[in-house]
Amino acid sequence: xxxxxxxxxxxxxxxxxxxxxxxxxxxxxxxxxxxxxxxxxxxxxxxxxxxxxxxxxxxxxxxxxxxxxxxxxxxxxxxxxxxxxxxxxxxxxxxxxxxxxxxxxxxxxxxxxxxxxxxxxxxxxxxxxxxxxxxxxxxxxxxxxxxxxxxxxxxxxxxxxxxxxxxxxxxxxxxxxxxxxxxxxxxxxxxxxxxxxxxxxxxxxxxxxxxxxxxxxxxxxxxxxxxxxxxxxxxxxxxxxxxxxxxxxxxxxxxxxxxxxxxxxxxxxxxxxxxxxxxxxxxxxxxxxxxxxxxxxxxxxxxxxxxxxxxxxxxxxxxxxxxxxxxxxxxxxxxxxxxxxxxxxxxxxxxxxxxxxxxxxxxxxxxxxxxxxxxxxxxxxxxxxxxxxxxxxxxxxxxxxxxxxxxxxxxxxxxxxxxxxxxxxxxxxxxxxxxxxxxxxxxxxxxxxxxxxxxxxxxxxxxxxxxxxxxxxxxxxxxxxxxxxxxxxxxxxxxxxxxxxxxxxxxxxxx
DNA sequence: ATAGGGTTAG
Numbered sequence: 001x002x003x004x005x006x007x008x009x010x011x012x013x014x015x016x017x018x019x020x021x022x023x024x025x026x027x028x029x030x031x032x033x034x035x036x037x038x039x040x041x042x043x044x045x046x047x048x049x050x051x052x053x054x055x056x057x058x059x060x061x062x063x064x065x066x067x068x069x070x071x072x073x074x075x076x077x078x079x080x081x082x083x084x085x086x087x088x089x090x091x092x093x094x095x096x097x098x099x100x101x102x103x104x105x106x107x108x109x110x111x112x113x114x115x116x117x118x119x120x121x122x123x124x125x126x127x128x129x130x131x132x133x134x135x136x137x138x139x140x141x142x143x144x145x146x147x148x149x150x151x152x153x154x155x156x157x158x159x160x161x162x163x164x165x166x167x168x169x170x171x172x173x174x175x176x177x178x179x180x181x182x183x184x185x186x187x188x189x190x191x192x193x194x195x196x197x198x199x200x201x202x203x204x205x206x207x208x209x210x211x212x213x214x215x216x217x218x219x220x221x222x223x224x225x226x227x228x229x230x231x232x233x234x235x236x237x238x239x240x241x242x243x244x245x246x247x248x249x250x251x252x253x254x255x256x257x258x259x260x261x262x263x264x265x266x267x268x269x270x271x272x273x274x275x276x277x278x279x280x281x282x283x284x285x286x287x288x289x290x291x292x293x294x295x296x297x298x299x300x301x302x303x304x305x306x307x308x309x310x311x312x313x314x315x316x317x318x319x320x321x322x323x324x325x326x327x328x329x330x331x332x333x334x335x336x337x338x339x340x341x342x343x344x345x346x347x348x349x350x351x352x353x354x355x356x357x358x359x360x361x362x363x364x365x366x367x368x369x370x371x372x373x374x375x376x377x378x379x380x381x382x383x384x385x386x387x388x389x390x391x392x393x394x395x396x397x398x399x400x401x402x403x404x405x406x407x408x409x410x411x412x413x414x415x416x417x418x419x420x421x422x423x424x425x426x427x428x429x430x431x432x433x434x435x436x437x438x439x440x441x442x443x444x445x446x447x448x449x450x451x452x453x454x455x456x457x458x459x460x461x462x463x464x465x466x467x468x469x470x471x472x473x474x475x476x477x478x479x480x481x482x483x484x485x486x487x488x489x490x491x492x493x494x495x496x497x498x499x500x501x502x503x504x505x506x507x508x509x510x511x
Numbered sequence: 512a513t514a515g516g517g518t519t520a521g
Contacts, residue, residue, distance in 0.1 A: 021512065021513070024512095024513060025512095025513060028513065028514075032514085052513095054512095054513065054514075057514070057515085058513090058514075061514075061515075088515080089514060089515055090515095091515095092514090092515045092516060093514095093515070093516095095516090096516080121516080122515055122516050123516090124516095125516050125517070126515090126516060126517095128517090129516070129517060132517095151516095151517095152517080153516055153517045154516095154517085155517085156517040156518070157516080157517050158517095159517085159518095160517065160518075182517095183518085184517060184518050185517080185518080186518085187517095187518040187519075188517070188518040189518090190518085191518060191519065192518085217518080217519090218518090218519065219518040219519040220518080220519085221519085222518090222519045222520065223518080223519070225520085226519090226520075229520095252519095253520075254519050254520050255519080255520080256520085257520040257521070258519080258520050259520095260520090260521095261520065261521070283520095284521080285520050285521050286520080286521085287521085288520095288521040289520070289521045290521095291521090292521065318521085320521050321521080323521095324521080
């Protein structure tokens with residue numbers, strides 16, 4: 001790059017930059033090559049007297065590649081105002097920027113048609129991708145149906161649209177129908193399942209992909225790791241980590257963070273830390289992921305330390321980071337520290353607290369027994385409390401045995417339609433522990449009348465690399481009788497051990 | 512005369 005700058009000063013002196021072709025080559029190098037320097041390219045672009053369509057296209061492309069869609073679109077509008085006609089290249093970049101600017105999307109499509117580019121491969125795929133991303137599936141499907149030269153990208157773009165709009169079956173149907181599948185189309189379906197919360201399907205497909213002989217790429221690996229994280233599938237996750245190492249895949253920000261998160265969510269916090277240490281570049285995602293993992297492993301002190309380290313390394317925290325840090329403070333009972341962080345979140349970083357931050361703060365105050373403050377905060381916060389905020393308040397009522405405030409809180413949950421069964425169970429347990437049995441009966445009766453159902457609890461474990469899911473009340477598992485016998489055995493054993501203790505009540509209530 | 516599209520983390 002420094003050589004290019006030298007060369008460029010020479011060219012300016014010799015007036016060669018007046019040659020638009022030479023200028024185009026230099027801008028292209030500065031804007032989109034491997035070690036590009038976009039701000040330099042942009043300065044150069046602004047200084048040019050004579051621009052070409054190629055130069056406009058290149059600078060627009062550079063901003064799109066950095067996800068600076070607003071800038072890309074405003075450059076595109078400037079281009080039109082300067083009298084340049086966009087060509088197929090222009091549209092292939094601009095349509096990508098339009099995925100976050102739907103108002104410009106329709107106008108761009110209109111111009112595509114007017115200039116006769118609609119049936120041109122790259123442009124048509126760009127349009128399908130655009131409509132699919134905006135979840136405008138009728139439009140996307142229509143274009144797909146009229147396309148005569150469908151390739152694997154056309155199919156993948158449409159598939160992604162069904163994923164975006166949550167239509168898992170259509171997406172899978174399309175995937176099965178594709179005449180050709182490559183690593184990207186497999187990844188799209190795998191991460192599609194992940195986005196739709198269908199983690200077991202994602203893992204199954206990751207497995208099928210390897211059986212089909214295709215090597216998973218970066219995105220496929222990341223998708224599979226995310227699924228492992230949600231499923232707690234540690235053995236699968238470890239296998240993928242070994243695959244990453246064996247194939248010398250670079251621990252970049254995305255892959256590194258996915259690994260850190262997988263280990264943290266699967267209970268291996270030390271492995272999460274060591275992968276984090278290996279990552280050459282750590283951004284806000286990586287830090288936040290580990291801070292969250294530490295907080296969830298009752299290592300809030302380390303979480304808060306990491307938060308300090310992050311800032312000393314100049315990584316700017318975002319709203320999610322603050323949610324994790326505040327919840328760490330709350331678990332450690334660091335009331336003053338939590339309040340201080342809550343305040344400087346907006347003062348120093350300009351992040352306005354959202355409902356989730358208030359939720360953490362209510363939890364922080366409530367756990368510390370500062371009821372009045374917690375209740376006051378809920379009443380005075382600038383937005384409607386959500387189920388998390390009221391749940392935190394309810395939990396603090398339970399912890400400190402304040403049945404009256406608990407009852408009020410449940411009422412406000414009911415008013416807002418946020419009363420899932422667990423809330424009523426909690427209230428009834430609170431009445432029970434304060435020996436108000438008539439109220440227990442009343443709550444239970446109301447639950448019956450309103451047909452409130454508790455969402456069945458479920459758990460997942462991995463045995464010999466196979467995932468087993470257990471749902472409360474479902475006795476239909478293979479080997480269920482053996483499982484029940486073993487549990488009863490453990491139960492009896494515990495009773496025997498605790499025989500002298502009057503208060504022991506080791507009955508199994510559900511399995 | 513220089514170029515381009517689909518999948519990726521908290």
